[in-house]
Amino acid sequence: MILGDNIVIYRKTDGSAVALEDACPHRKLPLSDGNLRGDTVECGYHGLTFDCAGACVAAPTQPDSIPKRAKVHSYPVVDRYRLLWIWMGDPDKADPNLILDIKNFDNPDWGYTDGGAMDIACNYLWVCDNLLDPSHVAWVHVSSFAGAGTDSEPLQVSRHDTGVLVHRWIMGTQPSPYYAPLVKFDGPCDRLQHYEMVYPGIGINKSIYTPAGTGGDGSQPVAGTYINISYNFMTPIDQNNTRYFWFQHRNTDGDNAEISARMNAGARMAFEEDRAVLVKVHKGMAAPATPSLDLGLDAGAKLFRRGLDKLIAAEQDDITKTLADEGADRP
Numbered sequence: 001m002i003l004g005d006n007i008v009i010y011r012k013t014d015g016s017a018v019a020l021e022d023a024c025p026h027r028k029l030p031l032s033d034g035n036l037r038g039d040t041v042e043c044g045y046h047g048l049t050f051d052c053a054g055a056c057v058a059a060p061t062q063p064d065s066i067p068k069r070a071k072v073h074s075y076p077v078v079d080r081y082r083l084l085w086i087w088m089g090d091p092d093k094a095d096p097n098l099i100l101d102i103k104n105f106d107n108p109d110w111g112y113t114d115g116g117a118m119d120i121a122c123n124y125l126w127v128c129d130n131l132l133d134p135s136h137v138a139w140v141h142v143s144s145f146a147g148a149g150t151d152s153e154p155l156q157v158s159r160h161d162t163g164v165l166v167h168r169w170i171m172g173t174q175p176s177p178y179y180a181p182l183v184k185f186d187g188p189c190d191r192l193q194h195y196e197m198v199y200p201g202i203g204i205n206k207s208i209y210t211p212a213g214t215g216g217d218g219s220q221p222v223a224g225t226y227i228n229i230s231y232n233f234m235t236p237i238d239q240n241n242t243r244y245f246w247f248q249h250r251n252t253d254g255d256n257a258e259i260s261a262r263m264n265a266g267a268r269m270a271f272e273e274d275r276a277v278l279v280k281v282h283k284g285m286a287a288p289a290t291p292s293l294d295l296g297l298d299a300g301a302k303l304f305r306r307g308l309d310k311l312i313a314a315e316q317d318d319i320t321k322t323l324a325d326e327g328a329d330r331p
Contacts, residue, residue: 003088004238007075008032012039018052019075019086081105083245100202111254113264115247120275122282124201124234124242129301130274131203131232132166134193140277144270147176157300163198166300172212178266183209184252185224190215197304199311203232227251
């Protein structure tokens, strides 16, 4: 389920992905309860069969009279970065060029983790808020991402065309527990916390650890600078549930499977800590006994939500105008 829509996903014989409405139009039995027949999917009730475009191509009980209204919605999908990207809107507006560009993904010098998926019983925007909040690591991730300065160093907030960035450099401290065994130099470091959200729900968390005295805004990597980028993909299941996908991408140890596995296990442990908090935040904010309040550290999340609201409103205006124009064209 994505955005409240039940979807059946399968692969054709050539390996390409197909995503269809998961309901036969006859009696709404899920097509995922049926059978694959080559590149088509057959309903398990009476054999209505649909191609990858959602058209009914066979009606075994009436082979010479396929019902004209026997069709299901087809969703455009693209395979990229070991993920399946699905377009939930007007298929004519699907543009694969708008998929996030992940630099260095095919660079053999960069290593990446297997990543994972996790269902969180909360609205996806609470996860987005969390990924624009570097300060929470000081209390939620004490044994992994916390460290000196994460509870008090001032944050910088900026807005750009595709989202919002919250970041800060923490200078001359020791690496956090998660990164201490991964950095390639000894001694204190300058540390960047880069927390970025891209509309409508992609989090880019960049951690840079560089020898003390070599970091700061505008600095360039030096020998030994360690960069890890966590890509986080929020997929709303419905208003109250989110499927959270992620993987990490680092500038070292491109083929070191042991490091990848260790990093992935540590990330999952940290995200479990997030999940425990966010499930309760969702419940608490859904029915507060007293009014909630905002803190200064919420500035990035509030900016992101305002920007997203504007994009949603603009899209709704476009839909309303299109419907009005179509109505005007009718006799």
